[in-house]
Amino acid sequence: xxxxxxxxxxxxxxxxxxxxxxxxxxxxxxxxxxxxxxxxxxxxxxxxxxxxxxxxxxxxxxxxxxxxxxxxxxxxxxxxxxxxxxxxxxxxxxxxxxxxxxxxxxxxxxxxxxxxxxxxxxxxxxxxxxxxxxxxxxxxxxxxxxxxxxxxxxxxxxxxxxxxxxxxxxxxxxxxxxxxxxxxxxxxxxxxxxxxxxxxxxxxxxxxxxxxxxxxxxxxxxxxxxxxxxxxxxxxxxxxxxxxxxxxxxxxxxxxxxxxxxxxxxxxxxxxxxxxxxxxxxxxxxxxxxxxxxxxxxxxxxxxxxxxxxxxxxxxxxxxxxxxxxxxxxxx
Amino acid sequence: xxxxxxxxxxxxxxxxxxxxxxxxxxxxxxxxxxxxxxxxxxxxxxxxxxxxxxxxxxxxxxxxxxxxxxxxxxxxxxxxxxxxxxxxxxxxxxxxxxxxxxxxxxxxxxxxxxxxxxxxxxxxxxxxxxxxxxxxxxxxxxxxxxxxxxxxxxxxxxxxxxxxxxxxxxxxxxxxxxxxxxxxxxxxxxxxxxxxxxxxxxxxxxxxxxxxxxxxxxxxxxxxxxxxxxxxxxxxxxxxxxxxxxxxxxxxxxxxxxxxxxxxxxxxxxxxxxxxxxxxxxxxxxxxxxxxxxxxxxxxxxxxxxxxxxxxxxxxxxxxxxxxxxxxxxxx
Numbered sequence: 139x140x141x142x143x144x145x146x147x148x149x150x151x152x153x154x155x156x157x158x159x160x161x162x163x164x165x166x167x168x169x170x171x172x173x174x175x176x177x178x179x180x181x182x183x184x185x186x187x188x189x190x191x192x193x194x195x196x197x198x199x200x201x202x203x204x205x206x207x208x209x210x211x212x213x214x215x216x217x218x219x220x221x222x223x224x225x226x227x228x229x230x231x232x233x234x235x236x237x238x239x240x241x242x243x244x245x246x247x248x249x250x251x252x253x254x255x256x257x258x259x260x261x262x263x264x265x266x267x268x269x270x271x272x273x274x275x276x277x278x279x280x281x282x283x284x285x286x287x288x289x290x291x292x293x294x295x296x297x298x299x300x301x302x303x304x305x306x307x308x309x310x311x312x313x314x315x316x317x318x319x320x321x322x323x324x325x326x327x328x329x330x331x332x333x334x335x336x337x338x339x340x341x342x343x344x345x346x347x348x349x350x351x352x353x354x355x356x357x358x359x360x361x362x363x364x365x366x367x368x369x370x371x372x373x374x375x376x377x378x379x380x381x382x383x384x385x386x387x388x389x390x391x392x393x394x395x396x397x398x399x400x401x402x403x404x405x406x407x408x409x410x411x412x413x414x415x416x417x418x419x420x421x422x423x424x425x426x427x428x429x430x431x432x433x434x435x436x437x438x439x440x441x442x443x444x445x446x447x448x449x450x451x452x453x454x455x456x457x458x459x460x461x462x463x464x465x466x467x468x469x470x
Numbered sequence: 471x472x473x474x475x476x477x478x479x480x481x482x483x484x485x486x487x488x489x490x491x492x493x494x495x496x497x498x499x500x501x502x503x504x505x506x507x508x509x510x511x512x513x514x515x516x517x518x519x520x521x522x523x524x525x526x527x528x529x530x531x532x533x534x535x536x537x538x539x540x541x542x543x544x545x546x547x548x549x550x551x552x553x554x555x556x557x558x559x560x561x562x563x564x565x566x567x568x569x570x571x572x573x574x575x576x577x578x579x580x581x582x583x584x585x586x587x588x589x590x591x592x593x594x595x596x597x598x599x600x601x602x603x604x605x606x607x608x609x610x611x612x613x614x615x616x617x618x619x620x621x622x623x624x625x626x627x628x629x630x631x632x633x634x635x636x637x638x639x640x641x642x643x644x645x646x647x648x649x650x651x652x653x654x655x656x657x658x659x660x661x662x663x664x665x666x667x668x669x670x671x672x673x674x675x676x677x678x679x680x681x682x683x684x685x686x687x688x689x690x691x692x693x694x695x696x697x698x699x700x701x702x703x704x705x706x707x708x709x710x711x712x713x714x715x716x717x718x719x720x721x722x723x724x725x726x727x728x729x730x731x732x733x734x735x736x737x738x739x740x741x742x743x744x745x746x747x748x749x750x751x752x753x754x755x756x757x758x759x760x761x762x763x764x765x766x767x768x769x770x771x772x773x774x775x776x777x778x779x780x781x782x783x784x785x786x787x788x789x790x791x792x793x794x795x796x797x798x799x800x801x802x
Contacts, residue, residue, distance in 0.1 A: 280653060313692070321611055345698070345704055346704030349701075366697055375681070391733060398726050401726055402713075405716050408712050409712070
């Protein structure tokens with residue numbers, strides 16, 4: 139029910155992925171009458187026997203405070219969907235709804251692994267060398283050094299599993315590359331990371347280093363990560379809008395635009411936000427994926443595919459296993 | 471002497487601005503023999519009587535720690551140039567050198583106004599509506615609420631004076647627009663700003679809001695501002711490099727590229743980092759402008775013009791005057 143367009147996006151996206159993945163089963167949780175009519179009007183050529191509907195009388199709204207949703211919305215579609223992951227009735231939950239409420243329900247119902255203080259929100263971002271993972275993107279505003287270390291490990295597990303990268307490099311986002319730069323937490327995190335031999339920590343990365351792709355995993359606190367991600371979106375939109383402007387002004391501009399547009403579309407897909415939809419809540423004992431609230435059908439399919447990949451690659455289990463190596467390391 | 475190319479950039483840039491501004495006098499501080507030969511080889515058609523040379527036996531390097539430069543490099547070109555602003559021998563100092571050392575010398579020699587804890591680094595960034603001012607860009611890693619309030623006022627003075635904007639709007643950079651978002655310092659700063667009637671504080675701004683230009687001044691701590699600025703540079707370079715790529719591949723791509731390139735150049739100038747060169751150290755009792763270390767001649771002329779504008783508009787004095795309105799406000 140979440141996101142700007144609710145089931146008008148989530149249902150066609152589910153039908154699209156269902157048609158491509160005949161081995162998967164889907165559970166749509168929400169207002170059953172609304173879901174039923176939309177599903178039947180859109181599924182003309184699709185076998186819907188693998189799509190189950192589960193009724194939820196209410197929905198979490200974008201304006202709900204996480205604490206309010208957690209306390210009073212236990213009959214919401216979001217709660218029921220997360221609970222299904224907890225009980226094993228579902229392998230993963232994908233939501234386009236209220237991020238804070240989803241995080242609160244994820245923590246309450248699924249719990250984090252021992253050794254993980256709080257989950258981190260993680261997304262891939264396009265870079266000159268492919269993509270890198272950036273975390274945390276807003277779940278943890280004030281981070282202790284130990285949390286930055288946990289994020290590093292979880293991001294490395296994701297890069298190793300999803301990209302078959304045996305030794306992903308990790309950088310801490312900072313305002314300079316010298317040892318003396320940054321605040322106490324970052325400097326302590328750098329020290330702790332250098333003592334975890336299983337992790338390939340390479341040092342500090344500056345803001346522009348994210349997009350040159352000099353490391354596979356870029357770690358920062360949730361405030362900085364959220365600003366970095368949204369600034370990136372803002373700059374990308376600003377620049378692509380300006381390209382549209384110059385090819386829309388004057389006869390010559392429009393003429394050149396007609397010729398250049400197919401190539402510019404190719405350019406646009408290289409950093410297309412839709413392709414990078416699907417943020418992971420790492421550190422939970424289960425798979426919880428957040429789709430962007432403004433996602434369209436195509437974009438939501440990427441969030442669904444992210445969830446499928448997390449289950450296939452057993453990301454949560456891998457994080458749990460990797461944690462053990464750190465605790466072993468600490469004991470010695 | 472500072473920046474990647476030293477006097478090979480600063481001298482021709484000075485000659486260019488000197489030719490355009492016959493009322494100005496320039497003082498070049500550095501290695502006199504090097505400056506003399508470069509100046510005479512490049513000034514064929516320019517009257518150099520308005521350009522004085524002052525010898526400095528040493529230069530601050532990019533690797534010098536600010537504390538080291540402050541203590542041991544009092545015969546450096548940077549120290550001598552800043553000292554000239556203090557003594558009144560110069561109206562402004564422009565440097566492409568070590569930012570931390572320049573800040574340390576600025577604070578030590580020029581001092582901040584009473585009521586300003588530390589200077590803030592401020593730069594204009596291009597937006598959909600023209601440009602906005604972003605500060606702090608790295609001088610203050612951990613900021614108290616009161617400092618964010620000081621930055622807001624100083625950014626507003628800059629926008630009001632330089633852009634003849636009688637009532638510049640101010641936003642605090644945050645990870646959401648709701649009152650509950652952000653850390654304690656930001657929430658307290660928002661409260662304090664709403665109590666300063668001379669300032670047009672409009673609320674929180676998210677990372678992507680910087681580039682839509684919804685406020686004239688965007689305020690944040692120096693860590694976040696530095697990351698935001700460098701992420702912006704990284705994304706812009708990533709996207710412009712990708713445009714070059716698509717117009718350089720294949721016969722068709724190169725053909726279209728030849729037609730589209732003049733328009734793309736126009737696009738590029740809209741966010742051209744060279745045009746936005748020249749960061750101000752606001753809050754000092756004098757004008758100190760930092761040019762990007764990688765600036766070329768054209769770019770360095772913008773830093774020089776920024777300094778001229780600060781002196782013309784008496785930015786430092788305006789900041790001092792505006793501070794008085796706040797202290798008056800606090801007393802009531």
